[in-house]
Amino acid sequence: MYRIGELAKAFEIKSDTLRFYEKQGLLAPSSRSSSGYRMYTEQDKQTLSFILRAKAVGFSLADIKSLLSIEVDKANSVCADVKALVNAKLTDIEVKMAELTRFHISLQRLADACCGSAKSAEHCTVLEALESDVDQVRHEHHH
Amino acid sequence: MYRIGELAKAFEIKSDTLRFYEKQGLLAPSSRSSSGYRMYTEQDKQTLSFILRAKAVGFSLADIKSLLSIEVDKANSVCADVKALVNAKLTDIEVKMAELTRFHISLQRLADACCGSAKSAEHCTVLEALESDVDQVRHEHHH
DNA sequence: ATAAACCTTGGATATAGGTCTAAGGTCAAG
DNA sequence: CTTGACCTTAGACCTATATCCAAGGTTTAT
Structure with missing residues (x-):
């Protein structure tokens, strides 16, 4: 489990960016600590890696969201x-x-x-x- | 020689965008008509084609400007x-x-x-x- | 000779994608 | 048990890249 700052550091982005992605519906932490801290799993980390790679090849956050929504809705897809x-x-x-x-x-x-x-x-x-x-x-x- | 609207139509962009590129130092029309209209040459058109292609492959306007500056400064480069x-x-x-x-x-x-x-x-x-x-x-x- | 379709400038607005600030709560080390 | 590094929220602000608007001048077609 990673705190927001740890995950941000691992990918050289800002914590703000992770909160922004969460607000955009791209990546929500799997859980929160008892004190309300965002706690990210290994899987969340992989999703972030996907987001950043997709961005790097020129996809918009909206495009990426649509790809990730496959995951979220998979039982219904x-x-x-x-x-x-x-x-x-x-x-x-x-x-x-x-x-x-x-x-x-x-x-x-x-x-x-x-x-x-x-x-x-x-x-x-x-x-x-x-x-x-x-x-x-x-x-x-x-x- | 093309007027701004003609050139814009040829590339499916707005005249505003051409004025914007001019303000950014990317592409100035080679001349002005007596009444002050921007007059673009064939070469200007080619430069615009370059700009749009470079943009399409993910270069920023700043990147493109640096590439185009080769042209402007060629005697000094x-x-x-x-x-x-x-x-x-x-x-x-x-x-x-x-x-x-x-x-x-x-x-x-x-x-x-x-x-x-x-x-x-x-x-x-x-x-x-x-x-x-x-x-x-x-x-x-x-x- | 006048309407439609151009053009001018300067400045406001929009969208994407963040980044920062303020005011405060939490946690680990000395 | 305090100091400093972390975290929270809401919302303001920023950059890039346009696009639109207002107020007015010019050209072209009818």
């Missing part, structure tokens, strides 16, 4: 519903990854065009990388 | 500086992609464990997927 929700999130992730890949290619092209030495950056600009990218997009559209 | 900045952003992207991949694997495991039929979701919960994930992480740490 049916597999098909769960699967549909999860598959939707998987598609979101795939879209994000495709965008990241495209952006990575653009920046990589910029880095490659760049001399890397102490000469002027006259010919290594974001705009030049973008221009080639636009060309590439046009090219793709042609077939 | 040296390739090495540009390359270092771009490489830092490339690393950011690689980290994001690794996180997305890991998250995708977790959710995929959940979807796979899920029957997909109209039975109770008793055994397809985010937490169960997480538990296996934690095990996997522990496993990785062991070698």
Whole structure:
């Protein structure tokens, strides 16, 4: 069992953030101590880990809540519903990854065009990388 | 040359957003009409495309500004500086992609464990997927 | 030549996601 | 048995990223 400050420290967030997540319906401590302190279990800790990882990959707290609600409602959920929700999130992730890949290619092209030495950056600009990218997009559209 | 509303419509954003980006130092129109209208060039349009793509992959406006500043300062920049900045952003992207991949694997495991039929979701919960994930992480740490 | 649809500026409002403050209760160490 | 680190609540405040509004000037279509 962890007190709020311990759990916060373990994940390098503020206690306030945990209280905020609780108010948002994302993560409530499994119990309270006799003096009213929030007491978090190992499972709560895992849920928090999930929340933070999901946030890190760009999901909103609302998205995360909907994923976690599977857990809360599991007796009332049916597999098909769960699967549909999860598959939707998987598609979101795939879209994000495709965008990241495209952006990575653009920046990589910029880095490659760049001399890397102490000469002027006259010919290594974001705009030049973008221009080639636009060309590439046009090219793709042609077939 | 595009007027603000034309450019906004082309990217499905509001004119307000373009004025906002200008105030933030991200994108100023290349010129103004005699009556003071913002006039955007093809290059401005490309810069906007860059801004929106960068935003879509999770960069903040501040991050994007630092990338664009390469362009503005290019006469005063040296390739090495540009390359270092771009490489830092490339690393950011690689980290994001690794996180997305890991998250995708977790959710995929959940979807796979899920029957997909109209039975109770008793055994397809985010937490169960997480538990296996934690095990996997522990496993990785062991070698 | 006038309405619709633009544009201008400056400032108010909104939403997400926290972060901090005030006023006070609890707990472990010296 | 007090000091300092923790905890409680309610609510104010903050940053990022827009979006909207007011009051007025300009352009385009009819």
